[in-house]
Amino acid sequence: DTGSAAAIPINEVDIAYVTPVTIGTPPQTLMLDLDTGSSDLWVFSSLTPSNQVRGQEIYSPTKSSTSKLLSGHTWSIRYGDGSGSRGTVYTDNFTIGGLEVKSQAVQAALEVSSSFTQEQSLDGLVGLGFSALNTVRPSSQLTFFDNARPNLDEEVFTADLKYHATGSYDFGFIDSKKYAGNITYTTVQQSPGYWTHSLSGYSVGSGAFQASQISGISDTGTTLLYLPTAIVTAYYRQVQGAQNSQYYGGYVFPCSSTLPTFTFGIEGARFTIPASYINYTRISPTSTTCYGGLQSSSGLGINIFGDVALKAAFVVFSGTNPPRIGFAIK
Numbered sequence: 023d024t025g026s027a028a029a030i031p032i033n034e035v036d037i038a039y040v041t042p043v044t045i046g047t048p049p050q051t052l053m054l055d056l057d058t059g060s061s062d063l064w065v066f067s068s069l070t071p072s073n074q075v076r077g078q079e080i081y082s083p084t085k086s087s088t089s090k091l092l093s094g095h096t097w098s099i100r101y102g103d104g105s106g107s108r109g110t111v112y113t114d115n116f117t118i119g120g121l122e123v124k125s126q127a128v129q130a131a132l133e134v135s136s137s138f139t140q141e142q143s144l145d146g147l148v149g150l151g152f153s154a155l156n157t158v159r160p161s162s163q164l165t166f167f168d169n170a171r172p173n174l175d176e177e178v179f180t181a182d183l184k185y186h187a188t189g190s191y192d193f194g195f196i197d198s199k200k201y202a203g204n205i206t207y208t209t210v211q212q213s214p215g216y217w218t219h220s221l222s223g224y225s226v227g228s229g230a231f232q233a234s235q236i237s238g239i240s241d242t243g244t245t246l247l248y249l250p251t252a253i254v255t256a257y258y259r260q261v262q263g264a265q266n267s268q269y270y271g272g273y274v275f276p277c278s279s280t281l282p283t284f285t286f287g288i289e290g291a292r293f294t295i296p297a298s299y300i301n302y303t304r305i306s307p308t309s310t311t312c313y314g315g316l317q318s319s320s321g322l323g324i325n326i327f328g329d330v331a332l333k334a335a336f337v338v339f340s341g342t343n344p345p346r347i348g349f350a351i352k
């Protein structure tokens with residue numbers, strides 16, 4: 023089997039991407055954020071208190087003839103940005119882009135934090151990390167990818183995220199029309215459950231490539247690129263008027279500044295992030311100060327290769343043994 027679905031930016035600065043999925047019988051369509059940085063599939067539901075729902079689509083298990091309560095099971099998750107949710111668990115038919123998994127664990131929210139309530143374009147998440155990170159107890163559940171794997175033509179899914187445009191997620195095949203040249207693979211350490219791998223180095227603008235192993239996670243659910251402070255300061259040293267603002271919690275600069283590109287290495291291959299991707303957003307709609315798409319990871323305890331980096335490539339998440347991640351120019 024295979025599947026292919028759109029990855030649609032939810033706002034004008036690509037803060038996140040959502041993908042249409044269907045749950046249940048008859049199918050209920052929700053827009054979910056496919057997130058390789060977590061492994062819970064959870065949705066706004068008919069069980070979510072109405073004062074916590076503001077425009078999101080909800081999953082109603084009672085309206086689905088194929089839903090089954092996974093009795094006695096609960097879940098609770100906290101994300102890096104402090105947001106979180108918790109609830110109960112059903113199994114039901116679940117499809118992404120024509121690829122169906124019967125009796126997928128669908129985690130129905132009984133409570134969501136305020137930042138989820140405020141994000142009306144996001145109806146929940148599809149965790150595509152390793153199933154070890156799933157928070158359902160007493161027995162953890164498998165991700166959509168782990169459930170689909172035995173039936174996939176190829177044990178892969180790919181991410182083709184785009185800058186200010188709709189991209190795609192494919193399951194079970196690698197679409198050669200979506201990239202140029204070769205795919206460069208590197209090994210993934212799947213503990214503790216992220217797509218963890220190393221960059222082979224970096225360069226700023228036309229500067230020399232600095233070879234160094236930089237370990238981090240490729241995370242479609244994180245907006246920006248978070249790297250070690252030394253690299254980030256080297257980058258913003260090239261930006262007129264840049265400063266690391268305590269107030270804004272990161273590097274800001276005059277929106278009119280010229281930004282250099284940023285290149286990262288995967289093994290012997292090189293991927294260049296255009297300056298426009300790093301000129302992330304104005305700090306407020308009328309401000310002339312802009313917030314960078316490259317920020318320091320020092321507060322996170324882990325380097326995160328988020329959407330700012332991933333949208334500069336065609337990325338293959340390979341569930342082979344050992345797992346691998348591949349990058350190609352597009």
Ligand SMILES: CC(C)(C)S(=O)(=O)N[C@@H](Cc1ccccc1)C(=O)N[C@@H](Cc1c[nH]c[nH+]1)C(=O)N[C@@H](CC1CCCCC1)C(O)(O)C(F)(F)C(=O)NCCN1CCOCC1
Pocket residue numbers: 037038055057058059060061099100101102103104105137141155156157241242243244245246322
């Ligand atoms: C633009 C920005 C200022 C950087 S943002 O913070 O607003 N962007 C958020 C994403 C977002 C999109 C839309 C609306 C609101 C928030 C962002 O990038 N947050 C990141 C990481 C972060 C930390 N600090 C600063 N940023 C995050 O938490 N990403 C998680 C998915 C998010 C959660 C909020 C909703 C959108 C999806 C994540 O799953 O990718 C994660 F890996 F970071 C994470 O937290 N994974 C949870 C891992 N646990 C480990 C223990 O077992 C359970 C799972």
